[in-house]
Amino acid sequence: MADKPQLSPGFARLTDAGYPLLFVLGGALMSVLGNSIYDMARLGFGDGGALRVAIVAAGLLIVLAWVVAAHMRRMATRGAFRVESQPQAPEKRGLICLVSNEPVVRRAVEYHSRHLEHLWLVASSATAATAEGLKTEFEVKHEGLQVSVRHLQDEDVFGPEATRAILEGIYADLPEGLAARDVIADFTGGNKAMTAGVVLACLDADRDVQYVPQLMRPGPDGRLVVERVGDPIYIHVVRQ
16 A cells, blocks of 8 residues: 655645745635634634634645645656566567667667568768668568668767657657557667667657667777677566
8 A cells, every 4th residue: 555645745845935836825724724723712712613714724724735745745756667677578560779780780670570560770970871771781681671760960969869859759650550569669779878868768658678788899999899699688667
């Protein structure tokens, strides 16, 4: 059973001038309650009308404090998440990939290829040529697969919002017959800001995400290159 909200945070919010509407409502009820108690005391507590007004004011004040406290509790727990991972992602009809390492994108596409109908490749200017090459490759190799390349501008690759906006646009304009639950977004490629953009677009909308595990090794120039990739791992975010 969920814990009941405590009244004290609600009363505190009603006396906080930083929340003008609640402050005015709380102040008005407290003023009515105080005046009624004063009238009863002045008349020797024999004024039944003042008593009824005091009871109503006190009741309304308690209810208002409870409602405010309950709302504060919901807002405090709204952003609580638990992240669960599963060894294998469910195979989907739609896939969104960030383009950087070609082996990662190829493995993601191959994994979903039995059911895959739509593929979106999100590329920066540095990986645009790679994305176009992959598009041609996949359309030849996977008959009937619809591939679209979405481009990020140079100034957008170091902030998550542009990548997030691209994904939001994809989900808002899915092909007929394809629902959000039929699509999974892979955040393995791209830079850290692009990865963050994918996660932000999917986190609060209960959209499925995955990443492709990689074994890296130093290349001839000292940079890390992908030696081996595994099956995509499904990341499921559960709201607490």
